[in-house]
Amino acid sequence: MLKISHVTRRFGDKVAVDDVTLEIPQGQMVGIIGRSGAGKSTLLRMINRLNDVSSGYIDYDGVRTSELKGKALRAWQRDCAMIFQQFNLVPRLDVITNVMLGRLNGRNPVLNLLQVFSPDEQFEALKALERLDIAQTATQWAQTLSGGQQQRVAIARALMQKPKMILADEPIASLDPRNAQIVMDSLRDINAEGITVITNLHTLDTARAYCERIVGMAAGKVVFDGTPDELTTDVARTIYGADGLKEAFSESLTSTAIAPVSILPRTPTNAQQAP
Numbered sequence: 001m002l003k004i005s006h007v008t009r010r011f012g013d014k015v016a017v018d019d020v021t022l023e024i025p026q027g028q029m030v031g032i033i034g035r036s037g038a039g040k041s042t043l044l045r046m047i048n049r050l051n052d053v054s055s056g057y058i059d060y061d062g063v064r065t066s067e068l069k070g071k072a073l074r075a076w077q078r079d080c081a082m083i084f085q086q087f088n089l090v091p092r093l094d095v096i097t098n099v100m101l102g103r104l105n106g107r108n109p110v111l112n113l114l115q116v117f118s119p120d121e122q123f124e125a126l127k128a129l130e131r132l133d134i135a136q137t138a139t140q141w142a143q144t145l146s147g148g149q150q151q152r153v154a155i156a157r158a159l160m161q162k163p164k165m166i167l168a169d170e171p172i173a174s175l176d177p178r179n180a181q182i183v184m185d186s187l188r189d190i191n192a193e194g195i196t197v198i199t200n201l202h203t204l205d206t207a208r209a210y211c212e213r214i215v216g217m218a219a220g221k222v223v224f225d226g227t228p229d230e231l232t233t234d235v236a237r238t239i240y241g242a243d244g245l246k247e248a249f250s251e252s253l254t255s256t257a258i259a260p261v262s263i264l265p266r267t268p269t270n271a272q273q274a275p
C-alpha cells in the first residue's frame with residue numbers, strides 16, 4: 001500500500017502540489033489527469049523522490065519513503081521505476097544495453113562504468129524485450145527506433161529493475177494513436193501481474209479506457225478520485241475547467257485517441273469533428 005499523506009510541494013512561492021492525501025493499494029492501475037501545470041508530474045516525482053516533499057509524508061508498506069537516504073533511497077527508487085514522455089534512452093547505445101542499464105542502480109560501480117553485464121542480465125533483458133514484442137530491435141541503436149518502440153524499450157528497462165510500481169509520466173503524449181495503444185496495453189499487461197501502475201495522462205478517454213481508478217488534479221489539489229463511471233461531464237469540468245474540457249476532448253480526438261469513450265453528449269459541433 002502506498003500512502004500519500006497531506007503532501008505539499010512548493011517551488012518558491014508556487015504551490016505545485018497542495019495537501020494531497022491518497023491511498024493506493026498494491027496492484028491498482030491509477031490514471032492521474034488534469035490540465036497542464038496541475039501538479040501531476042510533481043506528485044509522481046515525489047513518490048519516486050526525484051523531488052522531495054515540502055511537507056507531509058509518503059509511506060510504502062510502512063516505510064517512510066519520503067525520508068529515505070543513501071542505499072535505502074536507491075533501493076526504493078529501484079522499486080518504483082519511472083518512465084517519461086521523452087523515453088530518456090541513450091540514443092547511441094544499442095537497445096539491449098539500454099535495457100540492461102535498468103540494472104545499474106545497486107550494481108558494482110566499476111562494472112557499470114565498463115558496461116559489463118552478466119549473461120543472466122543479458123538473458124533477462126532479451127526476455128523483457130520479447131515480452132514487449134521488440135526483441136528483434138536488440139542490436140539497433142536506440143535512436144533508430146520509432147517513438148512507440150523507444151517507449152517499449154523504456155518499459156523493458158523499467159522491468160529490469162523488478163519494480164513493485166511503475167510511475168509513468170505522460171507515457172503516450174508523444175505517440176501516434178497506434179503506438180499509444182501498444183504502450184498502454186503493455187502497461188495494462190504489466191499491471192495484471194500485480195505491479196502497481198500510476199500514470200499521468202492528458203486525455204480523458206485513455207484514462208477511462210485503461211485505469212480502474214482516476215485521480216483528477218487541479219491547481220495542485222485532488223479534485224476527483226473515483227472510477228471511470230463516476231467521471232461525469234460535470235466532474236471533468238471541475239478538473240479541466242470549461243475551456244480545458246473542450247481542449248481535453250478535442251485533443252483526444254486528434255492526437256492520442258485510443259479506444260475513445262466519449263463523455264460528452266454528441267452535439268452538432270462535436271459530432272462533425274468525430275472521425
Ligand SMILES: Nc1ncnc2c1ncn2[C@@H]1O[C@H](COP(=O)(O)OP(=O)(O)OP(=O)(O)O)[C@@H](O)[C@H]1O
Binds near residue numbers: 017038039
Ligand atoms: N522545478 C520546478 N521549479 C519551479 N516550478 C516548478 C518546477 N516543477 C514544476 N513547477 C511548477 O509547478 C506546477 C506544477 O507542475 P507539474 O509539472 O507538476 O504539472 P503537470 O500537471 O505535470 O503539468 P504538465 O502536464 O504540463 O507536465 C507548475 O506551475 C510548474 O510550473
